Amino acid sequence: MSIDFINYLNQVSPLSKEAEEDILPRIKTKSFKKGQVINSEGQICKNLFYIDKGLVKHYYYHKDRVFILRFFSETNLFTVLDSFANQTPSKFITIALEDTETSTIDYADFEELCKKHHSFETFSRKLYTMAAVVNLKRIKEMFDADASELYKEFINENQHLLQRISLGDTASYLGISQVTLSRIRAKK
Amino acid sequence: MSIDFINYLNQVSPLSKEAEEDILPRIKTKSFKKGQVINSEGQICKNLFYIDKGLVKHYYYHKDRVFILRFFSETNLFTVLDSFANQTPSKFITIALEDTETSTIDYADFEELCKKHHSFETFSRKLYTMAAVVNLKRIKEMFDADASELYKEFINENQHLLQRISLGDTASYLGISQVTLSRIRAKK
DNA sequence: ATGATTTTTTAACATAGGTAAAAAAAGTAT
DNA sequence: ATACTTTTTTTACCTATGTTAAAAAATCAT
Incomplete structure (x- = not known):
């Protein structure tokens, strides 16, 4: 709309x-x-x-x-x-x-x-600022989190999407293989 | 100035x-x-x-x-x-x-x-746009490049800085240990 | 130049995560 | 319900990269 x-x-x-x-x-x-x-x-x-x-x-x-x-x-x-x-x-x-x-x-x-x-x-500036900040955050996450932390964060921040995104896609988002994601999930 | x-x-x-x-x-x-x-x-x-x-x-x-x-x-x-x-x-x-x-x-x-x-x-918008794009590029690099490719790219894009940045800092930028960077350099 | 400090390399070992393939589970269609 | 497809898990094996420590090389200060 x-x-x-x-x-x-x-x-x-x-x-x-x-x-x-x-x-x-x-x-x-x-x-x-x-x-x-x-x-x-x-x-x-x-x-x-x-x-x-x-x-x-x-x-x-x-x-x-x-x-x-x-x-x-x-x-x-x-x-x-x-x-x-x-x-x-x-x-x-x-x-x-x-x-x-x-x-x-x-x-x-x-x-x-x-x-x-x-x-x-001004709106555009704010929009691109938000984009830049989000991207910066993602860089930091990719740097400092190991795969299992990344997954934990992903779950927290995307609860509303969890049922709608396959584990394969989740793994691709985290930059790990689906096998690794399965291993992570198994350890809990 | x-x-x-x-x-x-x-x-x-x-x-x-x-x-x-x-x-x-x-x-x-x-x-x-x-x-x-x-x-x-x-x-x-x-x-x-x-x-x-x-x-x-x-x-x-x-x-x-x-x-x-x-x-x-x-x-x-x-x-x-x-x-x-x-x-x-x-x-x-x-x-x-x-x-x-x-x-x-x-x-x-x-x-x-x-x-x-x-x-x-308008300048600010462009500035933040550039920042967002640079960050996006970095995310992509971090995703798809293994350490030795990352180093190669870093060399290409930062030739003017190479003499001014220590290998330790370079490694920290690439997200790898200095030992790994040394190994990469040795293989050439 | 000599010794002290910093940077870089090398070695030995441990581990996270990749690939491939198969098994299991879940979902979809007839 | 049965078969087909897709998704997820498990297993086995391998490699890249981390850690720690020591050696070597380079840099800096007196």
Whole structure:
């Protein structure tokens, strides 16, 4: 829903009335079936998505192994960060893990809104700040936690998603093999 | 030098004349001796620094091991990302690896400049975008590279710093022990 | 230059986690 | 319910990298 999207934006950083009115008509909805590719490797990501419903994973292959950078679920924004920001080909693949409904604005509109509305520019700054901080946190986690701690943290922070994400995907998110994850789970 | 700082900002995103004039008087210089702590753990980072000269490392301890998140050298900006952005206590330590001279603006000024000047807000957005993208890249590297690839990449991307960073620090940046790094180097 | 300190390498050993393959369990469809 | 598919666990084996300690090399100070 466009309204939820706008509410989300306002929550990150309050928008001016003019900005709000300028955003609304630019919001489009896009739906994806379970398993459908939302953005493929090499493709430039042209949208900022707000997930109204569903679950998405953001991953890539390296030497036959799968690495998942992040999951995104309802009431959250997502995009392919560097691809969207710099309009460069994505190094990652984004697919729907469940039937997913999104509200989106595209890059051209996003840039125009930034230019026209200081309050939207402020929102963008906050958005990217959050992204940078989340990524920094992830780096720290990857550094200092061994696999079993990582799993413990993952469980704590993603309780609402646990039933919806397979152990294989969880392992790929943690950067370990599924066998290792099974071993970790067995020790408890 | 204030001029270099301003030039750097303009390079990231062009500033309006008014913004430039408003920034200049807010820039202060700060110098640090080799080994001096610039921002300690638990301390809120109140400055955005531009390095005129020198080298800085950004690290933390975990279970007696040292992990280095990043090095910053001359003609680059640095701050303690989440601590500065959210004015929360830093989880990291920042120290000078060499005698270091910086030009800085503090958080209050930074926020005021964002509020007053759309062009400065745009600069900030770009800055955080760059930070987010760099962090994303680092996550990917940590995921998919084994230690010897990581070292190879590090050499490529930091040739200018190689003579200035000890192998111990390099190992801490790569997230491996110095012994492992020595082994990697031996195999060539 | 000489000795003291720091950095880097080497050696010996321990362990976390990878791969491959099979077994078990859970989920889905007819 | 039965068979088929997918997910998860278990086993066996192997490798990369950690730890500790000592040797070697490089750097620094008087």
